[in-house]
Amino acid sequence: MSLSFDIPVFEVVRNEKRCIQCQVCVRQCFNSVHSYDEDDNVVCTDDIKCVNCHRCVTLCPTRALIIKKYPLEFRENTNWTSNAIKEIYKQSQTGGVLLSSMGNPKAFPIYWDKILLNASQVTNPSIDPLREPMETKIMIGRKPEKLDFDVKGKLLTEMPPQVELSTPIMFSAMSYGSISRNAHESLARAATELGICYNTGEGGLNRDFYKYGKNTIVQVASGRFGVHKEYLSAGIAIEIKIGQGAKPGIGGHLPGKKVGEDVSATRMIPVGSDAISPAPHHDIYSIEDLRQLIFSLKETTSYKKPVFVKIAAVHNAAAIASGIVRAGADAIVVDGFRGGTGAAPTRVRDNVGIPIELALAAIDQRLVEEGIRNQASLIVAGSIRNSSDIVKAVALGADAVYVGSAAVIALGCHMCHTCSTGKCNWGIATQEPELVKRLNPDIMYKRLVNLVSAWNHEIQEMLGGMGINAIESLRGNRLMLRGIDLNEKELKVLGIKYAGE
Amino acid sequence: MKKVYAFETKCLGCGLCEVYCRTAHSKFKDVVKAHNRDNVISAIVIENIFRQSKPISYFVLQCRHCLSPRCVKACISGAMHKDEQGIVHNDKKRCVGCLSCVSVCPFGAIKKSRDCKTISKCDLCVGYGEPLCVKNCPNDAIKLLDENEVEVALK
Structure with missing residues (x-):
């Protein structure tokens, strides 16, 4: 073989004074970075294989390991960065499309960090959520134009189906196949305990998980994997996935090696076959076609389940969202360009789509102007990192948020961006039985419960600070937001004032 | 009586139980010193079950x-x-x-020491409160349970 230009990305630094040759790192690294040399009784490392997942660092009993950025430098050049050079080396060697995982990592503005929240002072009192009632419960679904009551005050209007969430947070769509069974189970159990929902993703739903149905959103994507009547009826709501924030306009590809017995049965495809989701739904080429699919799904489930439609945040998101509402969707899900994924072409991940903050503000504004905002709930996704992002999203007009990356980080993800290799050392994005075992659902579902409970507490505190006692009262309340370090145009799209105004 | 039980379905074979067992039974209570200066051996042993020269499962062995x-x-x-x-x-x-x-x-749960002058076996870390193998297992695969609790755990 000819010379490879590959250079390591990370350097594994072992403190020989602290290393006891216990070989925990050797046994735990599925990338075979560490190896034991019996002759010299030392543990050796092969830096080039390291993806910096921190598994060895976290498990090393003597803290003998540190992973650093590989110190080899190219001559400084702001245009030809080391990354740009390495990508060319890689493509000229393989002839392939570059693949990446997780969301857009580039230095585009993060608008959440340029928006500030309000608090009550003197003229209206703030509320202490530890002493006074504070409501974070929300209902997702179509709301009627008006409500009719009889003389006794009994509701006469027939309510469309609603999904009740104890807090405006749901776990994003991550399919069984892209993530492990144990990760899937952790999400399902946590959602059930929290009174929120998790999403099956497009990989169907294993029958063992039907018991979590009340907290499950079942997804119908372009591949239609594992979609049948029982599946559609198993969840509390159905989501049609048109696009995904990490790779708008692109389909999906689950490599055949990840399709074992169990995944094959769930997806209804042969063992070992590649699961390819086409870029479009082959039966949707217009809003009218989307309407047909929405109503076929509603018909199948006797109009008992709300139907969500998920799109990636793209340039005309507001107009598209308006069309989706008119097509009969009960909720729109918008996924921003920082949304995570198991695998996406690097160029698409890094260059396609728009920030979720701008898409959300534009969509909410458009639906309000058209007088159809009540007809659908608005759910946003695409890198919601903490509770203040959620509060800002709600104030910009969202009903709820989906968290995917944050949820997998709670499960142990160390953001090494190599989900696509299937060698996830934390047992999340893998189907290797030996690795899947590493994620113990009994431990991990509690971490998810802790995370969402903590966020819920923080949301209540921030709401209380603003003198608001229900999250419903914050929705679309942009007066609670002020921008900082933003230009006129950005403020206009976001529909907020500048700090001090 | 509570004993140490290991669950194969959860065991990762990482070997941390062995490291902490050695530390617990060393006169040094520091992991590095216990391994570099003391020649005690672990009373808990992980046996690999191989298939095609690749470990597919692990079996943890300690005194019953x-x-x-x-x-x-x-x-x-x-x-x-x-x-x-x-x-x-x-x-x-x-x-x-x-x-x-x-x-x-x-069970083969008693191991001879390196110098063959004595043996090493599990004493449930009496004095530590909880056996160190149980406390330090990263995946909750090793538990200190009585007979009734084991039956529940195995279901």
């Missing part, structure tokens, strides 16, 4: 603290004894290193 322990019967110096709680101990002061206990243990 038998009701009627053969090691106690076989001991020629009276070093092996069962205390009132039912824990089988090895009295290092009395142990002459004849290794009779090693040869009679039906």
Whole structure:
């Protein structure tokens, strides 16, 4: 073989004074970075294989390991960065499309960090959520134009189906196949305990998980994997996935090696076959076609389940969202360009789509102007990192948020961006039985419960600070937001004032 | 009586239980010193189950603290004894290193020390509160349970 230009990305630094040759790192690294040399009784490392997942660092009993950025430098050049050079080396060697995982990592503005929240002072009192009632419960679904009551005050209007969430947070769509069974189970159990929902993703739903149905959103994507009547009826709501924030306009590809017995049965495809989701739904080429699919799904489930439609945040998101509402969707899900994924072409991940903050503000504004905002709930996704992002999203007009990356980080993800290799050392994005075992659902579902409970507490505190006692009262309340370090145009799209105004 | 149980379905074979067992039974209570300066061996042992030269499962072996322990019967110096709680101990002061206990243990749970002058076996880390293998297992695969709790855990 000819010379490879590959250079390591990370350097594994072992403190020989602290290393006891216990070989925990050797046994735990599925990338075979560490190896034991019996002759010299030392543990050796092969830096080039390291993806910096921190598994060895976290498990090393003597803290003998540190992973650093590989110190080899190219001559400084702001245009030809080391990354740009390495990508060319890689493509000229393989002839392939570059693949990446997780969301857009580039230095585009993060608008959440340029928006500030309000608090009550003197003229209206703030509320202490530890002493006074504070409501974070929300209902997702179509709301009627008006409500009719009889003389006794009994509701006469027939309510469309609603999904009740104890807090405006749901776990994003991550399919069984892209993530492990144990990760899937952790999400399902946590959602059930929290009174929120998790999403099956497009990989169907294993029958063992039907018991979590009340907290499950079942997804119908372009591949239609594992979609049948029982599946559609198993969840509390159905989501049609048109696009995904990490790779708008692109389909999906689950490599055949990840399709074992169990995944094959769930997806209804042969063992070992590649699961390819086409870029479009082959039966949707217009809003009218989307309407047909929405109503076929509603018909199948006797109009008992709300139907969500998920799109990636793209340039005309507001107009598209308006069309989706008119097509009969009960909720729109918008996924921003920082949304995570198991695998996406690097160029698409890094260059396609728009920030979720701008898409959300534009969509909410458009639906309000058209007088159809009540007809659908608005759910946003695409890198919601903490509770203040959620509060800002709600104030910009969202009903709820989906968290995917944050949820997998709670499960142990160390953001090494190599989900696509299937060698996830934390047992999340893998189907290797030996690795899947590493994620113990009994431990991990509690971490998810802790995370969402903590966020819920923080949301209540921030709401209380603003003198608001229900999250419903914050929705679309942009007066609670002020921008900082933003230009006129950005403020206009976001529909907020500048700090001090 | 509570004993240490390991669950194969959860065990990762990482070997941290062995590291902490050695530390617990060393005169040094520091992991690095216990390994570099002391030659105690771990009383808990992970056996790999191989398929096509790749470990596919792990089996963790440690003293079962038998009701009627053969090691106690076989001991020629009276070093092996069962205390009132039912824990089988090895009295290092009395142990002459004849290794009779090693040869009679039906589970192979008693290991001879590196210098072959004594043996190493699980004493449930009495004095530590919780056995260190249980406390440091990263996947909750090793648990200290009584007989009833084990039945529940196995369901």
